[in-house]
Amino acid sequence: MAQKKLEKQLNILDYALSSLWRRRMKSLSLLLVFAAVIFLLASFQLVTQALSDKAKQVLAYTPEITLQKMSVGRQEAIPLAYRERLGGIFGIRRVVPRIWGYYFDEVRLANYTVMGMEVGEMPEGARLDTALASGAMPGPGPEEQGKVVIGQSIKKALALEGRTTFSLFRPDLSLKAFEVSGEFSRDTDILTNDLMVMNLAEARDLFALPAGMVTDLCVYVANPKEIDTIARKISEALPAVRVLTRPQIQKTYQVVFGWRSGFGSICLLAALAAFVILAWDKASGLSPEERREIAILKVLGWETSDILAVRFWESVLVSGLACILGMTAAYIHVVYFAASLFRPVLMGWSVLRPELYLVPRLEAGDILLILAFTVIPYLAATVIPAWRSATVPADSALGG
Amino acid sequence: MLIELSGVSKIYNQGKANEVRALSDIDLEVEQGSMVCLKGPSGSGKSTLLAIIGCIFPPTSGRAAIAGRQLARLPDRFLTLHRRETIGFIFQRFNILPELTVLDNITLPLLPLGVPPRERRQRAQQLLERFAISHRARFPAGQISGGELQRVAIARALINNQPIILADEPTAHLDTALSREFMEIMQQLKAAGKTIVIASHDPLVFEHSAIDRTVTIKDGRIHVP
Ligand SMILES: Nc1ncnc2c1ncn2[C@@H]1O[C@H](COP(=O)(O)OP(=O)(O)O)[C@@H](O)[C@H]1O
Numbered sequence A: 001m002a003q004k005k006l007e008k009q010l011n012i013l014d015y016a017l018s019s020l021w022r023r024r025m026k027s028l029s030l031l032l033v034f035a036a037v038i039f040l041l042a043s044f045q046l047v048t049q050a051l052s053d054k055a056k057q058v059l060a061y062t063p064e065i066t067l068q069k070m071s072v073g074r075q076e077a078i079p080l081a082y083r084e085r086l087g088g089i090f091g092i093r094r095v096v097p098r099i100w101g102y103y104f105d106e107v108r109l110a111n112y113t114v115m116g117m118e119v120g121e122m123p124e125g126a127r128l129d130t131a132l133a134s135g136a137m138p139g140p141g142p143e144e145q146g147k148v149v150i151g152q153s154i155k156k157a158l159a160l161e162g163r164t165t166f167s168l169f170r171p172d173l174s175l176k177a178f179e180v181s182g183e184f185s186r187d188t189d190i191l192t193n194d195l196m197v198m199n200l201a202e203a204r205d206l207f208a209l210p211a212g213m214v215t216d217l218c219v220y221v222a223n224p225k226e227i228d229t230i231a232r233k234i235s236e237a238l239p240a241v242r243v244l245t246r247p248q249i250q251k252t253y254q255v256v257f258g259w260r261s262g263f264g265s266i267c268l269l270a271a272l273a274a275f276v277i278l279a280w281d282k283a284s285g286l287s288p289e290e291r292r293e294i295a296i297l298k299v300l301g302w303e304t305s306d307i308l309a310v311r312f313w314e315s316v317l318v319s320g321l322a323c324i325l326g327m328t329a330a331y332i333h334v335v336y337f338a339a340s341l342f343r344p345v346l347m348g349w350s351v352l353r354p355e356l357y358l359v360p361r362l363e364a365g366d367i368l369l370i371l372a373f374t375v376i377p378y379l380a381a382t383v384i385p386a387w388r389s390a391t392v393p394a395d396s397a398l399g400g
Numbered sequence B: 001m002l003i004e005l006s007g008v009s010k011i012y013n014q015g016k017a018n019e020v021r022a023l024s025d026i027d028l029e030v031e032q033g034s035m036v037c038l039k040g041p042s043g044s045g046k047s048t049l050l051a052i053i054g055c056i057f058p059p060t061s062g063r064a065a066i067a068g069r070q071l072a073r074l075p076d077r078f079l080t081l082h083r084r085e086t087i088g089f090i091f092q093r094f095n096i097l098p099e100l101t102v103l104d105n106i107t108l109p110l111l112p113l114g115v116p117p118r119e120r121r122q123r124a125q126q127l128l129e130r131f132a133i134s135h136r137a138r139f140p141a142g143q144i145s146g147g148e149l150q151r152v153a154i155a156r157a158l159i160n161n162q163p164i165i166l167a168d169e170p171t172a173h174l175d176t177a178l179s180r181e182f183m184e185i186m187q188q189l190k191a192a193g194k195t196i197v198i199a200s201h202d203p204l205v206f207e208h209s210a211i212d213r214t215v216t217i218k219d220g221r222i223h224v225p
């Protein structure tokens, strides 16, 4: 009995496949529109997920207070000497200089994030040394000249293939030689993928910063509750300096991710689109030929539920295939084409980071969300009107 | 008796403004292995009577027993289950789905029975050979000749080895030669033990020697001359 039921469903599935094939132009256009909707949704979800992952990781390594020197609204190098002026402020645990910049490699057409710091001076959580797959973080001193730790995508861009040395141009186009002393692990790709860490002197040399200059001063405080108070005191002591607190940076990210809520409206739009597709499909669905087909099937012993099952399988096949296609295309789009279709939307993000290296991650929850907004309404709304069509009376197949 | 109707009436859209009384007080008995013709002008109720015999719907009132089952007592679903075991239908214009292949058309009644593809093909193959149309098995039904189409329609009515064959004006759109061929096949089926009811006002049908009895219907009643 159970065997027969299975055979019957297989037969009905078979029939659904063949009737999709018979209406292949219509099925194909339906499939493509549906896949496009899912592609957009999944791409968006992948990008926002990747960005917020990255933001979280970046925030984890962000000092409680960052000081940058501003001039005519732009950031410029800050003198190390400013450190002394912070001496009197109570509650500061440590001030560590850092050079953080972006290097565009014109030879390999790649962007690297360069970080120059004295690893030893950084507090425990901010050292990045736990992210190493091999080697060691560069130490201070001149014997560390050219030593650099690189992330996986830089390794790829440089095409090292066993070598440990490479060179980059300084701003005056002279070559600076580097030796890889360690690699970041793939596990921290989200953060370290495009990251290059060297000591302060080396970064200063690469960017040709004057002696005694860095890009920012990282301030670590003893009590996180005092961040705002300390920031205010620093502002008073150093009026020309921009004081960024971690909560502020967090807020900036949140603003950027405001369009995450825009994602909600996109979901709704997509759902609407799915309904439009379906309305178009179903409005044109009950043609005289289809009525005739249903009536014939019923006289030949098909139950109403069998005919509904045909419609159900048709919808499952179309939407399932559309999901696989749409999600695969979205993954390829985001990973291999760096979400190039969304570039215009994402430009806002480049205020924070000029180049996007996305490590997408599609979670089961996201897949379910996308399914909930597309496939489920589609299925529900295809089977309900199908009910009406399956109730075509059988005797209409007989001669009048 | 394989088919037993007594006092059968059918009213379409009962109680509504478009109410139609299609059949009144029909008594009809058909013995197993016999061939009966329902004759009568258009609109007299022949198709409605075939629909009741064919377990498509139960009568509005009266008793209808088909192959031992009282239709009035059966809910819709069981009517369908009973129909596919008992009744083979041949329609006016044959009602073949033109985009499906000949093979797929013939095996349509077997799909909801859960008959696996191999067995479906085997059963269809036997019938295709019997009616000399095996070479058309993979053709879309829309592309074969009228004579072949007729044989496909008959094969489909036999695929589940149903004991009763019902045909609704089968020759209405056929030329004389094909009409004759149709009746010859019906004669063979009768000889093989099938019970056949044909609705038709074509003399080629009701004057055929294989017809055991002709029942004339007028305005939904059996007309006794
Ligand atoms: N589904 C239906 N709904 C309403 N009236 C119908 C329906 N089918 C048939 N009728 C009416 O019932 C009567 C008998 O029709 P029918 O059985 O088709 O006659 P025949 O087959 O002899 O031409 C006609 O008046 C017809 O209009």
Ligand SMILES: [Mg+2]
Pocket: A398, A399, A400, B043, B046, B047, B048, B168
């Ligand atoms: Mg009729």
